[in-house]
Amino acid sequence: MSGYGAEFPKTVSGVKRELLESHEKRHALYVEYRFARSTMIPVTTSRYVRRVIAADRQGHFYLDNGHEHDSMEWEDDPYRKIAFVGPNGTQVLRPLDRVVDRYPAPVSPSFLHSLPGELMLVLGWWPFLDVAEHEMYGHKRSIEEVAADADYALRDEQEVIGGRNCDVIEIPHVDVLWVDSDHGGLVRRRELYDVPTGALALTVEFDEYRDVRDGAQIPMSIRTIAFDYTAQSPEGRLRHLNHLHFKIDSVRANDDASILALADITLPGVIQRINDDQYSLVTEGEQCHAQSLKEWARRLIRSSQGRSDVASWSRLGTPIAFFLGGLIAGTLGWFFRRIACRVLS
Structure with missing residues (x-):
């Protein structure tokens, strides 16, 4: 029996109350x-995506997104993105150029459109207080919206999912939830339909x-x-476009303090933009900006040489790519050294 004192026979309002x-x-x-x-579209340049999503109900949100490639750990992904959103604004760290x-x-809007597609599935709520919840396939999908929407109905019969008896609430061809x-x-289980077409x-x-x-109970x-x-x-x-297992x-x-602690987004040698012409180190006494870029490039090369399971063309192509990247990083490093090393020394 449910631990929430659900009425029998079940009603849609009772199931939604348990859900909420x-x-x-x-x-x-x-x-x-x-x-x-x-798994449906072969990709040879990445093993996995590593992601952190964190949020509280006071409008704080954190995202750390990186990829592990055949010759690179996720920590060194040049396209890694780290962001923190709070009531006072948004911070975005680009590890490629070490700038906040x-x-x-x-x-x-551009930041919101870049959010991971599984955001609502992982959190269950919309984490941004100053922006209305965005729709997913033409409908709002947060649990709060489900509980408040009078269009959901309860199916007459329970159904079994993974050996569990479930009550099923739905808006046909819009949203279906199987609730334990x-x-x-x-x-x-949940099925999300595209509202304009009615297709799954x-x-x-x-x-x-x-x-x-x-x-609190969290699906692993x-x-x-x-x-x-x-x-x-x-x-x-x-037709299946992809299968993903998170x-x-x-x-x-429910550790609010740990969410707030994520506001201090930084990496070694990171600089912050003061205005169009001025930068400063985020952390006083840190290694200089150019040196951090140089050490990052060295790690990539060592990682490339240390992987034994990479195809021969990849072993050849990766150092060449990083060499070219190193030339670019060196040029940028020379420029930023003038800003971040000499000025701050």
């Missing part, structure tokens, strides 16, 4: 996870729930299948 009560046990969440690139840029509130009837409010766009399975803190495994919902034929719309490595719930 379970969801509201999470008021801050830090999730670190990895997933392989699409700061932008005033509200959150910019014996572990109140835990979503076991994404299926999601949540599994391996873990008790973390204050009664999230699997998705994306469909070609824009295809012209009914058969084409059933395997959660680390999770912390």
